[in-house]
Amino acid sequence: MHVAVPLYPRFTALDAVGPYTVLAFTPGWSVTFVAAVPGPVVDDNGKLSITATAAFEDVPRPDVILVPGGPGTVAAMGDEGLLSWIRAAHEHTRWTTSVCSGSFVLGAAGVLTGRRATSHWGWVDQLSAVGAQPVKERVVIDGRIVTAAGVSAGIDMALALLAEAADEETARTVQLAIEYDPQPPFGGADPHTAPGARREAALSLIS
Amino acid sequence: MHVAVPLYPRFTALDAVGPYTVLAFTPGWSVTFVAAVPGPVVDDNGKLSITATAAFEDVPRPDVILVPGGPGTVAAMGDEGLLSWIRAAHEHTRWTTSVCSGSFVLGAAGVLTGRRATSHWGWVDQLSAVGAQPVKERVVIDGRIVTAAGVSAGIDMALALLAEAADEETARTVQLAIEYDPQPPFGGADPHTAPGARREAALSLIS
Numbered sequence: 559m560h561v562a563v564p565l566y567p568r569f570t571a572l573d574a575v576g577p578y579t580v581l582a583f584t585p586g587w588s589v590t591f592v593a594a595v596p597g598p599v600v601d602d603n604g605k606l607s608i609t610a611t612a613a614f615e616d617v618p619r620p621d622v623i624l625v626p627g628g629p630g631t632v633a634a635m636g637d638e639g640l641l642s643w644i645r646a647a648h649e650h651t652r653w654t655t656s657v658c659s660g661s662f663v664l665g666a667a668g669v670l671t672g673r674r675a676t677s678h679w680g681w682v683d684q685l686s687a688v689g690a691q692p693v694k695e696r697v698v699i700d701g702r703i704v705t706a707a708g709v710s711a712g713i714d715m716a717l718a719l720l721a722e723a724a725d726e727e728t729a730r731t732v733q734l735a736i737e738y739d740p741q742p743p744f745g746g747a748d749p750h751t752a753p754g755a756r757r758e759a760a761l762s763l764i765s
Numbered sequence: 766m767h768v769a770v771p772l773y774p775r776f777t778a779l780d781a782v783g784p785y786t787v788l789a790f791t792p793g794w795s796v797t798f799v800a801a802v803p804g805p806v807v808d809d810n811g812k813l814s815i816t817a818t819a820a821f822e823d824v825p826r827p828d829v830i831l832v833p834g835g836p837g838t839v840a841a842m843g844d845e846g847l848l849s850w851i852r853a854a855h856e857h858t859r860w861t862t863s864v865c866s867g868s869f870v871l872g873a874a875g876v877l878t879g880r881r882a883t884s885h886w887g888w889v890d891q892l893s894a895v896g897a898q899p900v901k902e903r904v905v906i907d908g909r910i911v912t913a914a915g916v917s918a919g920i921d922m923a924l925a926l927l928a929e930a931a932d933e934e935t936a937r938t939v940q941l942a943i944e945y946d947p948q949p950p951f952g953g954a955d956p957h958t959a960p961g962a963r964r965e966a967a968l969s970l971i972s
Contacts, residue, residue: 572786579779708944737915740947
């Protein structure tokens with residue numbers, strides 16, 4: 559399975575690297591970071607650059623596309639080079655996927671029309687603006703379209719994808735390899751029960 | 766707070782990017798990737814390069830150092846440039862931290878002698894070889910030395926560190942921002958109860 563992860567300026571690093579790490583450790587899977595022009599692409603905090611090793615046109619037919627989110631999503635939604643690559647690749651993918659606000663980029667490319675999809679809790683309701691049916695779940699699988707909630711949800715999404723694309727034992731083996739036995743020190747962070755002041759403070763960090 | 770993350774060839778990307786994403790989103794914190802020579806450093810899968818924006822000597826006095834692990838650890842344990850930077854920086858850090866087999870690099874630098882520390886489940890027992898007291902917990906805080914278990918444990922470690930260095934509300938706010946409400950599709954991956962065959966298969970993926 560060949561996975562292409564398109565990078566664009568101001569993507570959120572963990573959106574891309576969480577699923578990358580899961581999928582790149584899987585036997586028989588490989589992951590390529592692609593961009594309009596090969597070279598380093600700077601993330602949302604401006605402190606991390608990941609190198610895209612191929613241009614969009616070099617990878618026209620990946621088996622999987624995985625679109626990260628981030629504050630750069632708004633500009634990415636108007637980037638015709640990126641959108642037309644997604645549109646054309648999606649014609650042939652086995653799975654078309656996103657993390658966080660990456661689902662808005664899929665939506666802008668026109669591939670979410672009428673599909674159940676999710677996104678970061680701060681913006682999931684707005685997915686209807688790009689034609690999707692918003693679903694407040696951590697991972698949403700609608701046929702071959704798989705979307706994840708915010709940032710860290712990409713790890714759960716990649717494991718769910720592996721279980722669908724390969725089998726549960728493969729997913730559990732990779733999960734054990736990366737010791738994904740999460741123990742957040744203060745428990746989970748359910749956005750729907752979090753205090754309003756914390757929700758506002760959290761959104762201000764990532765907008 | 767200024768965090769320096771040293772990169773070396775064949776580090777594991779999520780070890781670095783999990784905590785990076787937590788800490789870089791925190792108001793008042795900044796993170797710099799450093800290496801022997803500034804430029805892209807290639808990870809363990811050979812498919813991802815993160816750019817180090819500074820040389821070790823450019824960042825002699827970070828408040829925090831955070832050493833990722835990965836298959837490159839063995840070579841890194843003999844890299845005197847890296848080890849002497851860690852040793853000198855540690856004299857002045859507020860926190861000295863690692864993820865996964867990064868604790869072996871701290872150990873090789875001589876800063877774990879007699880300290881409680883952890884590492885990936887596959888190697889934690891061997892930490893005594895570098896003078897540490899191995900502890901099978903996800904995050905171990907011994908004074909200003911904070912170590913995490915394998916790969917994904919760096920996210921939990923960074924949140925615990927934030928709570929110590931700032932306060933719990935700051936940690937919970939960042940956790941909500943990155944929607945870290947983990948829901949592994951098949952539950953956690955406790956290495957101590959995993960079947961032996963899966964443990965062996967998992968180790969073969971990351972060695």
